[in-house]
Amino acid sequence: MSLLLVNQVLAVLGTDSVAVVRRTLGLRRRIVDQKQVHFPKQIDNSNAEVVIWQPAINQLDILINTMKVKPKSKLDITLASEFVRYLALPPQPLYMNTAEKIAYATAAYREIYGSVVDEWEVRLQDTAMHDTTIVAAIDKRLLETLNQVALKYQLKLITVKPYLMSAFNKLTKQIGRSSGYLVIVEFKRLLLINLQQGKCVNVRMFNLGSDWQAELKSLMVRESVLSESNTSDNKSREILVYAPVQKNIVINSIDGWQLKRINTLNKLSNYHFAMLEAAL
DSSP: OOTTOOOEEEEEEEEEEEEEEEEEESSOEEEEEEEEOOOOOOGGGHHHHHHHHHOOOHHHHHHHHTTOOTOOOOEEEEGGGGEEEEEEEEOSSOOOHHHHHHHHHHHHHHHHHHGGGGEEEEEOOOOOOSSSSEEEEEEEEHHHHHHHHHHHHHHEEEEEHHHHHHHHTTTHHHHHHEEEEEEESSSEEEEEEEEEEEEEEEEEEOOOOOOOHHHHHHHHHHHHHHHGGGTTTTTGEEEEEGGGGGTSSOOOOOOOEEEEEEOOOOOOSSSSGGGGGGOO
16 A cells, blocks of 8 residues: 555535545545435424434444444534524724634624533634624534544544535635625535625524525515625625535526536536535
């Protein structure tokens, strides 16, 4: 075996599905195995916080075991937005380092959610002083449990990323300096992101029903009402749509808006693995 060959495991976790891709890295990258499982979403009001992610952890454990992942493989986890709470930290007039921003964001989360925020890990990608900072909060117990799974199979846990971060970073070239909206369609959530000159200035998350396009149309009608002052700016009327799980569906037009589908360079044709495109 070549010393340059590295084994990598990519996994995306949702509330009712888990998909895992095992590939080799080196001079020749190739996928050597891929498995996915769909399981019924469990509801247990007596311990709702644990139930949200525990079934996904159980299935990840099973898949890693059945795929016979080699020890010392790199493990990269992507979390569907069901497991993440996002916050847009507005630009600050004074310089704040990363620690200060996290403290500020934590306080903002606490105003909304209360003391449960103490059980969350707050993360952010630092930005310039006059730019919005997108923050993500993840259950600390989820992160600890993922570390335990990695230790069990002697894997190197490299990253645990919210899907929004993976997708946005992968789509940077396609987004360019667009102003308007970026729509990211997951299995269970729709992310509506405000763009200004290619930068994310706000993010909102919505539950997906049986017809996400009808829901998107309703959302954009509402946005039109809220942003009437910008209707003369065609650039701000642009909607970039990234829907890897809906590749074969024609995107319907929305009156008053310019819709454009965008994609990553990596295209996984299988519906079950589509959300891993952004991690490849």
